[in-house]
Amino acid sequence: MGGTTFEAREDATATWRELEAAAEGRRETTDAERADARAETRTFDAEGTPRLKLYRDSASWCPYSQKIWMQLEEKRIPYALERINMRCYGAKPRSFTAKVPSGALPVIELDGQTITESSVIAQVIEQEFTEHKSLLPYAPGSAEGSRATKLMRLERTLFSRWMQWITSSWSDATAQSEYCQVLDEVDAELAANGGGAYFMGEEFTLVDIAFAPFLERMAASILYYKGVKIEGNGGRWPNVDRWFAAISQRKSYAGIKSDYYTTAHDLPPQLGGCAENGDNAEARDAIDGVDGVNWRLPLGPLDENSLEPWWGVDDPRAARVEAALRVIGNRENVVRFAARGCGEAGQPAYSAPGASSFSAAPTIASLAYLRDRIGVPRDMSYPAARQFRAYLNWAIDSLAAL
């Protein structure tokens, strides 16, 4: 960007400095208690160095890291944070692989001791931070304790049925039916919890945390690759819906939840591919925004009937403020990143030396590149990303019409 032809254009667009001044002193109107994927540490107003350091993946893609992240947020345990790349998108620093040769995430350091494996980490956190609310308050061997263990096993069964279905197109109908049968069991367990929306009833527990990252990814990927709606299905899994609605209200989850678009595109590099079944074209195109409606102004209301159900309050203005502040606060990186979209390194694809007229093509390409790579929750929340994608499309359409 920035050639003389561009600067010579007359328009009323604010400069970055003006935008920065407008942003000065403004806070995102979203809840300050909500987890923030970009935070370097989380103190919960405690003083001193946290006992615990969490290593989780830089792009917020890893479901096992998300479990531990949510547990810490839910218990309000102060933690330091280091982001580590997953292999599918980057290298890991030697300082990390020296500690953890497998490179697997998540990892915690507690009082300097390195602990791996999310299920072990979760137990250690429960044992070590007894002054914080217990998320598994059941005696081993008690009826509730046995139920929690059974539900944790059910989560792994659901996970393996999902893997079989989502990564392969082989025997798709059988894989679908086997997956849906286990989801029926999950729904029945949620109905048989003695009341309340959570797996163990009224109480939110580690069982909900075990399911959350996976049900979230299943809802997105099964709709996108198989055309089957899990969340907001409106009939077959009403208790799963009630659970989605309840968990989505939690502050510990709202800031760390992804969206369908991000998940649909981040799973293939992690899993080595996801298989479409031919019934998914409509849902896929809608999630990608190629239908001309999704990601376009005016945006419809976001609620539990949306293509991607939204169970919280839809506040479009707050969402726009969040998106604007994130972009203004990180503008150098955003601009540098978007500029990758308008040509290959060393190949200014659209440059036209000496051209006297403004060419919108490089800017359009950069904006589209940025639009397609906004990550939730890494960059912003889903409502904010939705607004930002739609306004980028508005800018793209306006430039294309010049």
Ligand SMILES: N[C@@H](CCC(=O)N[C@@H](CS)C(=O)NCC(=O)O)C(=O)O
């Ligand atoms: N059983 C492990 C699984 C962890 C796992 O599979 N982590 C993946 C990311 S989701 C990982 O770190 N893989 C190495 C990499 O992608 O760099 C746990 O529960 O912690």
